[in-house]
Amino acid sequence: MLLVRDNILTFPAKLQTEAFEVFCYHLRKPVDQQRLEKKDPHYWITESLTVIRKLGWAFFDRDPVSKKRFVECWPHIFKWMKALLKVRLVIDRENQYSAAVGEIYHICRSVYPNAFREDEVIEFAIQAWIGIEIPDGEDCFTARALLTSLETFGRRSDTDYRRFDQALQACNATAEDLVNLIVSRLKWEMLQSSSMNLLKVFNISRMLATLMPLHRSYCLPFLKSSPARCFVAVLKALMDHKEPSLHRTEAIRTILTVMCASLFCQTIEYALYIMEEGILDLLPRVASSGIESEFASKSQFTSMATDILNQLLLRLACDPDMIQISFQEVEKLFSGNSRMRTLVNTTPKKFRDTWNAFEDVLLENTIVMRLIERGCAGEDSICFNRECRKLAPREEFKKCSGCFFALYCSTSCQTSDWKSHRAGCKTIEGNFLAILRNSSFRFTRRMHTMHVNRHWSAIVRLARKKGIPLSDIAVRISCDKFPFKTQVFDYHTLLEHKKESPHLALAAKEELRQSKEKERGSMVVVLHILEMDYPFIVHANKKWTRAVSNPPPKTKDQERSSFVDEDGNELLCKEVDAVCAAIRLTKKYASEEGTTVWDKVTVHRAVSESTVDFLREVLEGLDFFKQESNE
Structure with missing residues (x-):
């Protein structure tokens, strides 16, 4: 028997066919569970499965007779694979059973694909993958049968999904269970670092x-x-x-x-x-x-x-934690490690350009985040009550608890405005309400409010080019591709999409209600981020983006913008504001001190230096709000 098994591939084709017939004879025998529990009762069966594995799909593909025999014998092959699964810990010497099951499924996919229409074939593959967990040891499992079964779902249709999901339920398992097993088994293989089984990892x-x-x-x-x-x-x-x-x-x-x-x-x-x-x-x-x-x-x-x-x-365009963690990781990469910089510089141009853009956006948004923390990037708003229109820092207002968009300076103002606000407020529900009430967008809104104010003159120029009145400007910033596209349009167009985007229509309606106050300079901004549109209203405020008194000179590095217009042209800031100054100073100090721009102390020093005069100018202008409130 061993001689046949070990040398089957060297046999002439006719002898291989005859040998297969002998093994089919043994596989047709009924399963006797009591015999399975005796000493080595399954010898002929496991050897038969092993020989089929060794013959492989190519043998059955070229031999029509054996192909027909395989199809006829499939129910018997399958019943034995199922029966032996229960005693696999005893019989699976050197993974012969596991290897045989995997290859037989592969043969079946080529020779008899209709077998995969049977639910029990999919269920058995799942059970073979779940296998037997062995504490402090390697699990006993078979991956290839399930892989082959999944690959038969080529169309990835709802029918395929339902079939597979039902098979999981029949095995008392979920997709998360499968993923957890994948993770635990990959971890096991990694622990065997000196002898990692690359085939299993694959x-x-x-x-x-x-x-x-x-x-x-x-x-x-x-x-x-x-x-x-x-x-x-x-x-x-x-x-x-x-x-x-x-x-x-x-x-x-x-x-x-x-x-x-x-x-x-x-x-x-x-x-x-x-x-x-x-x-x-x-x-x-x-x-x-x-x-x-x-x-x-x-x-x-x-x-x-x-x-x-x-x-x-x-x-990096939407989350402060991402900015902070990325900064820490880049700092670790380049701190005293010239090898990494050399490696990055030798990567293909496509990757290198993306890496440089990543560093530019990370440094810029790190500085914006530091400015926000220092109170140098505030947001202004007005009370949505038409009879009030108080202008003040946004934090002095409270949101409507119905739509989470309208802002009011007091309960009395909200009550007074309810009749006018009610219709739009009631349209916000479901996913649209979830978007507007999502507090994680607070930092994102503040960051992009500053970016909009920094590029205000460029936005106005684009509006004039399109013939859009300054009182009707709206901006859409698309953060699903870099550089971030900035589209200027008439905010009235948002009113046409009340059904499909009621939250955008609400933003446009509230802007329309504020039309008497447009001389103060406000616009609807729609931030397209993480496959959703998040609207907010930005009020122009140059005090946060004015040019610094003594702008540092340009560094040798090219200054690039993260934002482009619809034609792909960069939106550049004309003024050397606090952000631009801090970036230049960070690079200057890093060069002088022999550090990198990813040194926390260097960044802190640059931000502090760039905002000394700036903060003094802001403090001198704090009477602005008092004057506006008294008008």
Whole structure:
């Protein structure tokens, strides 16, 4: 028997066919559970399955007779695989059973694809993947059967999703259970760093890429902290692995693919998790590694690393935690480490340009955040009550508890204005209400209010070019692509979308109600971020973006803007304001002191220096609000 099993591939084709017939004879025997419990009663069965595995799909594909026999014997093959699953810990010597199950599913996909229409075939694959958890040891499981089953759902239709979901329920499992197993088994393999089984890592990581596209709901478990951090750790282990191999390369490609897909789900949390875990350290290595495979070229690996970095860059436009953590990570990368700067400078141009843009946006928004913390980037607003129109810092107002958009200086003002505000307020519900009441957008709004004020003259110029009256200006800032596109339009057009975007229509209506106060300079801003539109009203206030008294000279680095108009032209600030001055001073001090711009002390000194005169000018102008209130 051993002689046949070990040498089956050397047999003439006719003898291989005859041998297969003998093994089919044994597989047709009924399952006797009592016999399974005796000493080695399954020898002929396991050897039969092993021989089928060794023959492989190519044998059945070229031999019509054996192909027909396989289809006829499939019910018997399947019943034995199911029966042996219960005693796999006893019989799975050297993973022969697991390997046989995986290859037989692969053969079945090519020879008898109709088998995958049977629910029990999918359920068995799930059970084989769940396997048996062994405390302080490697789990006993089979990955390839489930991989093959998932790959048969090529259309990724709702029918496929429902079938797979029902199979999960039949196995008392969920998609999150599968993901948790993926994470725990990848972690186990990483612990075996000296002898990491790259084939297993490859197969387990492939499970990620095949499970995610099946349904959007299956993406959610991947976005949690444990999977996100695990994938970064696995990527690092693979990049550190010295032996090049196809399985290593394909595992790296799969992990990068999953990260890209997860980031495109548009959540802040996932980006934070992988940033904290050290993804920035790995991306330049991937981009410059020169790895390639028969499935992906060098440029594709560079593109994936660039896409991940670009998605991280976009998150810098909307979250203070992302800015802070990214600053800390970049500081660690470049602190006394000239090797990293050299590595970044030698990466392909596409990646290098994105990296430079990432650094520029990070430094600019870090400084904006520091200015906000110092009270140098305030927001103004007016009371929405038409009989009041008090102008004051935004923090002095309270939001309407119905729409979370309208602002009032007092309860009496809100009561007085209710009759006029009520109709628009009542239209805000569901997802639109969730957007407006989302407190996490507070910093985002403040940051982009400052950016709008910094580019006010450019916005006015674009409005005049389009023939839009200054009293009717609205701005849409799209943060789903860098550079951030700034579109100027007439805010009245938002009133045409009451049904599909009632929250935008409400913003336009409130701006319309303030028309008598337009000389104060206000505009509706729609921030497109994380696949949603967030509206707010910005009041022009040059006191926060005025030019500093003694602007520092330009550095040798090119000063680029993060914002462009609809034609792709940069929106540049004419004045050297506090932001621009702080950026220049940070670079100047870093050069003089032999540090980097990512030194916290250097940034703090630059921000303080750039706002000394600025704060004095602001304090001198505090009577502005008092005068306005008395009018």
